[in-house]
Structures are given as C-alpha cells and as structure tokens.
Amino acid sequence: MKLNRNFYNRDTDKVARELLGKILVRKYNGVTLEAKIVETEAYLGFDDRASHTFNGRRTLRNEVMYGRAGHLYVYFTYGMYNLVNVVTNKVGLGEAVLIRAVEPVKNIDEFSKNRFGKNFEELSNYQKKNLTNGPGKLTIAMKIDRNDYGKDLLGNEIYIKDGYNFDFKTINSKRIGIDYAMEAKDFLLRYYIEDNEFVSVK
DNA sequence: CACTTGATTGCCT
DNA sequence: GGCAATCAAGTGC
Numbered sequence: 001m002k003l004n005r006n007f008y009n010r011d012t013d014k015v016a017r018e019l020l021g022k023i024l025v026r027k028y029n030g031v032t033l034e035a036k037i038v039e040t041e042a043y044l045g046f047d048d049r050a051s052h053t054f055n056g057r058r059t060l061r062n063e064v065m066y067g068r069a070g071h072l073y074v075y076f077t078y079g080m081y082n083l084v085n086v087v088t089n090k091v092g093l094g095e096a097v098l099i100r101a102v103e104p105v106k107n108i109d110e111f112s113k114n115r116f117g118k119n120f121e122e123l124s125n126y127q128k129k130n131l132t133n134g135p136g137k138l139t140i141a142m143k144i145d146r147n148d149y150g151k152d153l154l155g156n157e158i159y160i161k162d163g164y165n166f167d168f169k170t171i172n173s174k175r176i177g178i179d180y181a182m183e184a185k186d187f188l189l190r191y192y193i194e195d196n197e198f199v200s201v202k
Numbered sequence: 203c204a205c206t207t208g209a210t211t212g213c214c215t
Numbered sequence: 216g217g218c219a220a221t222c223a224a225g226t227g228c
Contacts, residue, residue, distance in 0.1 A: 059213080059214075060213090061212085061213065061214090076211075076212060076213090078209085079210030079212075080211075
C-alpha cells in the first residue's frame with residue numbers, strides 16, 4: 001500500500017529509519033521500476049549545518065524542503081549527479097530524507113540498461129555491485145533528475161509503498177560526505193540495513 | 203584492497 | 216570565485 005501523507009509528516013529522524021525496507025516505485029514511458037530502500041540519511045532544519053536549510057537559508061533550489069511533506073527534493077551536485085530526497089515533517093521546518101541506496105526488486109534489466117546500457121546478466125561483477133549502491137547511482141538507474149523536483153509522492157508517477165520483508169537489523173551511524181559540516185558531521189542521522197550488499201558504505 | 207585524484211556545473215557569497 | 220549530501224579510474228601494495 002502507498003504510504004500516506006501522515007507517514008512523511010512526522011519527525012524526520014523517525015521517517016528516515018522507517019523508510020528502510022519500503023519500496024520506491026518509479027514509472028516512466030510505460031515502464032515500472034521497483035526498488036527496496038536500504039540506506040537513508042536525515043537532514044534537519046535550522047540547526048543542522050549539513051543541511052541545505054541550515055540557519056534558515058531559503059533559496060529557489062531548496063524551496064520545496066520548506067513545503068509540505070511527501071514531495072521530492074531533487075538537486076544537482078558535483079557538476080554531474082542528481083540526488084533524491086523526500087521532504088518530511090511540518091511545513092516551514094525545511095527537513096528531508098536523502099535516499100542513499102536501493103536494491104532493485106522489479107525490472108532489474110531496466111535499471112541495468114539505464115546505468116550501463118545492457119541487461120543485468122551481461123554486467124561484470126563490478127558493475128552488478130555498483131548498480132544502485134549510492135545516491136548518485138540510483139538516480140541514474142531509476143531515471144530520476146531535476147525534472148522530478150517537487151513531485152508529490154502521493155501521485156502515481158513516483159511513490160513509496162510498504163515493503164514485504166522487515167526481518168533485518170537497522171544500523172545507525174554518522175552521515176557520509178559532509179566533512180565540512182563541523183559539529184553536524186557527527187550527528188547519528190544515517191540508517192542502513194545490516195549486511196545488505198547494496199549499502200554504499202558499511 | 204586502500205587510497206588519491208580528476209571530472210564538471212549549478213548555486214550561493 | 217569556490218565549492219559540493221559523488222563517482223570512477225588510476226596508482227601502488
């Protein structure tokens with residue numbers, strides 16, 4: 001069942017934890033991709049130096065973070081990657097959850113073609129391992145980019161639904177790639193599924 | 203395997 | 216002008 005608005009409109013840290021095991025559904029050109037979320041990070045508002053909304057910073061790019069929970073915040077970074085987030089918590093707070101890694105569960109050949117131009121079984125072991133194990137990689141595999149900025153996860157084009165298997169242990173750790181964030185780099189706001197091979201950093 | 207470095211551009215100061 | 220919530224290729228052990 002598709003997650004409702006109330007799921008997203010809660011404490012961001014809790015949403016980040018509970019998104020593990022849920023299924024991200026992505027439809028385009030008549031194709032349906034499904035992937036299990038295996039790694040997330042919470043980005044908070046005013047007091048989180050790692051967040052794009054730190055200290056109340058509000059620009060055209062991050063505007064959707066201040067809006068209603070359950071919408072997509074997609075942004076472009078390092079000159080070549082799109083990263084996808086889910087807006088959370090109350091309007092005006094500016095919080096979101098970054099989806100850092102997923103495990104394909106439906107139409108894996110489409111993921112594979114979007115990333116490497118061939119079917120999954122034709123990939124090298126290295127390519128199989130690197131299909132969706134990172135925030136920049138999964139957006140390529142699932143064809144998510146800035147055109148998806150602001151989309152509502154209660155719509156039909158892209159949404160998240162309940163998972164099937166929650167028999168896993170959740171690991172909580174520091175976030176990745178935010179060494180500039182001073183005290184905020186040590187916040188324990190990252191979650192991932194223990195022993196899952198698609199997690200970006202163990 | 204671990205570590206280093208270059209790529210490439212939108213965004214904010 | 217400087218940098219970024221990253222990735223892939225290259226080096227060396």
